[in-house]
Amino acid sequence: MNILENAGRWLLESGIQEPSGGVARYHLLESGRNLSVSTEITGYAASAFCYLYRRTGVSAYLAAAVRASQFLAREAWNGSLRTFPFELAPGSPAYFFDCGIIARGLLAVWRVTRDQEPLDIAYACGRSMARDFLTPDAIHPVVSLPDRSPLPYENRWSRQPGCFLLKSALAWRELAEITGDPDFREHWQQAIRLAVANAPDFLPGSSDRLRVMDRLHAFCYYLEALLAADRPDLLAAGIERCAALLRDIAPEFVRSDVYAQVLRVRMLAAQLGHLGLDRTAAVEEASAIPAFQLPSGAFSFGCRDGALMPFANPVSTAFCLQALDWWSDANAGPSLHQLI
Numbered sequence: 001m002n003i004l005e006n007a008g009r010w011l012l013e014s015g016i017q018e019p020s021g022g023v024a025r026y027h028l029l030e031s032g033r034n035l036s037v038s039t040e041i042t043g044y045a046a047s048a049f050c051y052l053y054r055r056t057g058v059s060a061y062l063a064a065a066v067r068a069s070q071f072l073a074r075e076a077w078n079g080s081l082r083t084f085p086f087e088l089a090p091g092s093p094a095y096f097f098d099c100g101i102i103a104r105g106l107l108a109v110w111r112v113t114r115d116q117e118p119l120d121i122a123y124a125c126g127r128s129m130a131r132d133f134l135t136p137d138a139i140h141p142v143v144s145l146p147d148r149s150p151l152p153y154e155n156r157w158s159r160q161p162g163c164f165l166l167k168s169a170l171a172w173r174e175l176a177e178i179t180g181d182p183d184f185r186e187h188w189q190q191a192i193r194l195a196v197a198n199a200p201d202f203l204p205g206s207s208d209r210l211r212v213m214d215r216l217h218a219f220c221y222y223l224e225a226l227l228a229a230d231r232p233d234l235l236a237a238g239i240e241r242c243a244a245l246l247r248d249i250a251p252e253f254v255r256s257d258v259y260a261q262v263l264r265v266r267m268l269a270a271q272l273g274h275l276g277l278d279r280t281a282a283v284e285e286a287s288a289i290p291a292f293q294l295p296s297g298a299f300s301f302g303c304r305d306g307a308l309m310p311f312a313n314p315v316s317t318a319f320c321l322q323a324l325d326w327w328s329d330a331n332a333g334p335s336l337h338q339l340i
Helices: 003-013 037-055 059-076 096-113 115-133 163-179 182-201 211-224 233-248 256-271 279-292 314-328
Strands: 254-255 300-303
Touching: 003 037, 003 059, 003 314, 037 059, 037 096, 037 163, 059 096, 059 115, 096 115, 096 163, 096 256, 115 163, 115 182, 163 182, 163 211, 163 279, 182 211, 182 233, 182 279, 211 233, 211 256, 233 254, 233 256, 256 314, 279 300, 279 314
Parallel strands: none
Antiparallel strands: 254 300
């Protein structure tokens, strides 16, 4: 089996997706158990299963995508609050980032099935994202429920407004394309303005080099979204800044998803005609990714001081399989809509 088949088989057969359709955040190798189901990760998985179905035609991937979509629409979605709470625990807040990733996963399923349910929930989610998080000066990353009050910002990138939120704002762009709703188009343009203003201060963002690696993962979300923002002027410098920090910190700690994210952005930027492809850098990144694949087919989250970390991550697996598929098969055809 090749890398795509091995990774896809793990996503399908390992139990990382539960019978409910929900997908666990991590699989812990040493104990052989999964962490709890995550609504955000289930959104990513829905997109990944749709990508795998399109690439292989295997009906089991479509069935898994539909199960994920139904879990999100029927169990994770809070109809009274019109939002996706963080996880399923009572009293959970809502995250802007999670909501956007889930909405994009639902739209990925809709594009394949044309079933109305995922489109309806994605549309409602897109409206609530603007209602609950968007202000003229910032996108609040987290709000409490049920009152929808912004939670105090913390000294963590995920709990502060930041350029990385533009990846989730892609849901507004996609909804604008699908529905023609001008409100979504305006929300998307506002998100671009806020992200571009924030981006210069996002990296390195910490004196702790290991935390900088985590911030690179987030900064790559911004780069991915810039591909759709008609700002090629910002892409080249952003890619090179990210790649330089990646290579500098990698001997101490490196995340597999950062290699995959940088490579995907390079290939998509070239495919869209924004930038020429730096083949030397792309070859280096593509060559590094397979070392993270575990015997199960999953990809390890990362590597610390030369040793793979003992947990498999569905999102790392999805990003890595897509990056390597695009790189190794010219027929894969990098596509912005199919970006997981």
